[in-house]
Amino acid sequence: MIWDRGMESMDRARLRELQAKRLTWTVNWARERVAFYRDRLPPLRGEGPAILDWLTEVPFMTKQDLRDLYPLGLLAVPRHEVRRFHASSGTRGKPTVVAYTEHDLAMWAEVVARSLAAAGMQPGETLQNAYGYGLFTGGLGLHMGAERLGVAVIPASGGQTERQVQLLVDLKPEGLSCTPSYALYIAETLEQMGLTRDALHLKTGIFGAEPWSENMRRRLEESLGIRAVDIYGLSEITGPGVAIECAEAQNGLHVFEDYFYVEVINPRTLAPAAPGELGELVLTTLSKEAMPMIRYRTGDLASLNPEPCPCGRTMVRISRIHGRTDDMLIVRGVNVFPSEIERVLLDDPALTAHYQLAWEGHAARPELVVEVEGRGDPAPDTASIQHRLREALGVHVGVRIMSPGTIPRSQGKAARVVNRMREV
Numbered sequence: 001m002i003w004d005r006g007m008e009s010m011d012r013a014r015l016r017e018l019q020a021k022r023l024t025w026t027v028n029w030a031r032e033r034v035a036f037y038r039d040r041l042p043p044l045r046g047e048g049p050a051i052l053d054w055l056t057e058v059p060f061m062t063k064q065d066l067r068d069l070y071p072l073g074l075l076a077v078p079r080h081e082v083r084r085f086h087a088s089s090g091t092r093g094k095p096t097v098v099a100y101t102e103h104d105l106a107m108w109a110e111v112v113a114r115s116l117a118a119a120g121m122q123p124g125e126t127l128q129n130a131y132g133y134g135l136f137t138g139g140l141g142l143h144m145g146a147e148r149l150g151v152a153v154i155p156a157s158g159g160q161t162e163r164q165v166q167l168l169v170d171l172k173p174e175g176l177s178c179t180p181s182y183a184l185y186i187a188e189t190l191e192q193m194g195l196t197r198d199a200l201h202l203k204t205g206i207f208g209a210e211p212w213s214e215n216m217r218r219r220l221e222e223s224l225g226i227r228a229v230d231i232y233g234l235s236e237i238t239g240p241g242v243a244i245e246c247a248e249a250q251n252g253l254h255v256f257e258d259y260f261y262v263e264v265i266n267p268r269t270l271a272p273a274a275p276g277e278l279g280e281l282v283l284t285t286l287s288k289e290a291m292p293m294i295r296y297r298t299g300d301l302a303s304l305n306p307e308p309c310p311c312g313r314t315m316v317r318i319s320r321i322h323g324r325t326d327d328m329l330i331v332r333g334v335n336v337f338p339s340e341i342e343r344v345l346l347d348d349p350a351l352t353a354h355y356q357l358a359w360e361g362h363a364a365r366p367e368l369v370v371e372v373e374g375r376g377d378p379a380p381d382t383a384s385i386q387h388r389l390r391e392a393l394g395v396h397v398g399v400r401i402m403s404p405g406t407i408p409r410s411q412g413k414a415a416r417v418v419n420r421m422r423e424v
């Protein structure tokens, strides 16, 4: 179902006009109210859609700008107009805080409502929302959007996994939203409780907030009896609902371009990437009041697909997120993304989807070891896994088959990489 056909299937020439109008509004709004933007934005130039070309002259923003301006240096409204704060956990350094006005919260609910509809949910159905509630945007973001769509919410939040399964069985929700790694843990717990997918009424999984592979999708669809779609977003821009796959194609995520202007750049040269070419996503908000973001480098790697989609949405698609520029591992000079390793492991029926990547050895000569749980039957063939990883990654990595239940389970975003290196 297309929740807002007028917008989501809009003619692209009209869409560009709307984007230009909203970009002009955003730039004027930001410049009048935030010293940071007043100092860095060049004067607006051009008429109509040409204004979008002006954007290429604007310097990029990064997470560092948010850290430097912590906590509220980018706030563009008086404090009393803020209705909500969220914050990142700060696992990669100082936390960042984001703020929303009432209008921003309504826009966010709207894009999540569109997302859930694109995923296949219908008004009157029920969603079990197992994204964490709190400062993380996953819980409250999905919650508001579901209510906007007319879907009942079970605000389960993350954790208490047996109770999650019990709720899935007893309340019969049609939808489950959580990280793909947590969905895997829920599926495993279902099995451990002696139940199968027949005890569930699920038909849709709305999974995101971390990278995952097609093979992981297949396994989750199979074990939970669902159609699973990928949802993308980030707190700096709003939260979940910046982009979503449609259930029809399950092939790339439609960006809600009437609210978010998307560019993909080569992270080294900063030049625009061609369609289909992998690069860094850069996003500009087009209607946000409390904290407009202009040319924000997300650190997320994906490509653009401007081809029309069978679902009827005209909004451009991005590929799955391959990973973050700062999640990339460098193994003896070769760039390796954890999602690439996941793809290879999950292609092997002898392996479970529980894995982690450990840095071992001396800090001066680190070794990457892939630890993965085997199923037991058939027995995993370590040499062949190692060979396939080498083929895919272009570099040798160690492989260690672990017994069932030994890799830590995730209840939110999975921590894939552990450090066991000895200092020199």
Ligand code: DLL
Residues within 6 Å of the ligand: 088, 131, 136, 137, 138, 207, 208, 209, 210, 211, 212, 230, 231, 232, 233, 234, 235, 236, 239, 240, 241, 298, 300, 320, 321, 323, 324
């Ligand atoms: O993770 C928002 C979210 C919640 C998205 C629920 C989807 C579902 P942050 O905590 O600010 O916000 O983290 C944002 O997570 O820059 C990506 O690196 C990563 N990420 C988000 N969605 C995906 C996805 C939320 N579908 C950061 N695939 C982003 C891969 C994702 N990575």
